[in-house]
Amino acid sequence: MIHNEAALRPEYIPRDLYHREGQIEVLKGALTPLTAGHPPDNVTIFGPSGSGKTTIAKYVMERVEEETGGFAWGYVSCLAESSTADVYHRLLEDAGHGVPMQRQGVTIGSYLDGFRSCPEPIVVVIDEADVLPDRGLLAKLYEVSNVSWIAIAADEHGFLADLDSGVESRVRSAETITLDRYSIDELVDILQGRVDAGLASHKVKSGALEEIADRARGNARDAIAILRRAARRVQNDQASRLNRQLVVDVESDAREDVRDQQIGSLGTHMRLVFEIVREAGEISAGDLYDDYESRISDPRTGRTVRRYLEKLEDYYELIHSTGTTSGTRYELQT
DNA sequence: CTTCCACCGGAACCGTGGGAAA
């Protein structure tokens, strides 16, 4: 059934990106100064999750890298890094600039010096920039003449509103690329591409991809997760072919896959807070804290737990809160 | 209607760990 496992991974970048040709051209255009060895303009990419932001950024970077014969660039997902210093460190390391540095205790200033000392332009891709611990990072990098950034965020208005004015003007001056949710037809095309690249297509029955696309609601990441789950079932002989019913059967498992991947990166306390919400399904703020406090030997304070909840809701989108003040309740994000 | 209080979230503050300067 599966003859190319890589094609089913979320980070797989197909040679041809479906339905993003326009945005790809804009991004390529913005990067053309690199062909002459000059740093390009900064770029911001906005779009809901699963709309292909990360994929087109990586895709274009790799294409431009091929065309220019190589230049320094780094990628970081701010969700995966907990501090500003971590973000700088990952970028410098990923850009392959200099020896791997000690992570601990390095000041922000010396990271910036690291960028400055690079003789050529460096492009840094800052993914999940909504979660950036310190938004000033974009302004600081803006001041480094040989560094250009591509900032990726979900919500344009929310992102800009959170910036302070000095940073905002710099971010606003960047080239903007906006992506919309994929339509059902577009998602079907994308899925078909993965099928062609990695699956025994005669086992994929008609209507199955449409079913996946329908359930994924415009989110390519979810769609591919469902496809992967379903293909595995066939691979393991738990199903004879990939049809609509199989898609229905694996959807919730696939969503668990996507969620589990995020949960893996949470710290002990935040994970416990999330587990409590997951087990309860829905829980009041007071009960949640009581439960949390009773289940761990060194509980954080209520304020800190509220910060965790804020992060789980706004950044990870794993939970959802309703009501205000005394009526506040937390539930699993659906 | 008034009072109470559970909860929210901003701001200031604190202890720790590590590099840099003296």
Added chain:
DNA sequence: TTTCCCACGGTTCCGGTGGAAG
């Protein structure tokens, strides 16, 4: 070496708010 500074995760403090009880 000693002192100073910085980043970071966490806490303390507190004003604001709206639902529920009186």
